[in-house]
Amino acid sequence: MKTLANLKELYEKDFYQWITENIELLKNKEFDLVDWENVIEELESIKRSELRSVISFMAVILEHLYKWENFKENNSMGNGWVRSINTSIIQLKELFDNSPSLKRKAKEEIDLAWKSAVRRLVNWFEDPENLYLAIKYFGRIPTGKDFPERRPYTIEQILDYKPWLKDLEE
Numbered sequence: 001m002k003t004l005a006n007l008k009e010l011y012e013k014d015f016y017q018w019i020t021e022n023i024e025l026l027k028n029k030e031f032d033l034v035d036w037e038n039v040i041e042e043l044e045s046i047k048r049s050e051l052r053s054v055i056s057f058m059a060v061i062l063e064h065l066y067k068w069e070n071f072k073e074n075n076s077m078g079n080g081w082v083r084s085i086n087t088s089i090i091q092l093k094e095l096f097d098n099s100p101s102l103k104r105k106a107k108e109e110i111d112l113a114w115k116s117a118v119r120r121l122v123n124w125f126e127d128p129e130n131l132y133l134a135i136k137y138f139g140r141i142p143t144g145k146d147f148p149e150r151r152p153y154t155i156e157q158i159l160d161y162k163p164w165l166k167d168l169e170e
Contacts (some may be wrong), residue, residue, distance in 0.1 A: 058092065
């Protein structure tokens with residue numbers, strides 16, 4: 001016999017089975033037996049996870065766009081950035097297709113994504129193979145204060161801007 005106490009115990013011991021049991025209860029409209037406390041917690045966790053994914057993809061795009069426009073040393077440098085940008089754009093657009101409200105939320109979180117991108121940029125310059133670039137552009141390893149405080153790109157640019165194609169478009 002299913003009880004709320006059994007479900008709460010199952011949540012700790014067998015998460016997959018806990019989900020299966022709660023789905024069955026919801027389908028059968030046995031709402032009084034649903035482990036609502038943990039269902040709500042899990043739904044909130046999924047919501048946070050989706051938003052974290054959006055912020056992470058935006059941060060990757062912002063980081064690599066900024067590197068492309070400011071630190072590209074030669075024609076062979078940056079191809080990995082382009083691949084990363086394109087992959088992240090596809091993943092972002094797929095998230096937005098599946099959850100259009102995430103695009104509206106993403107506009108509110110661009111500044112957070114830029115802060116993450118700046119951390120990634122600083123970390124990139126700390127990599128031994130990039131130290132010469134740190135010296136060349138900053139005279140030292142940069143800190144977050146060496147990058148623009150305000151994000152240099154809009155949501156539209158995050159989703160569509162491809163500066164490596166601009167010579168082909170003209």
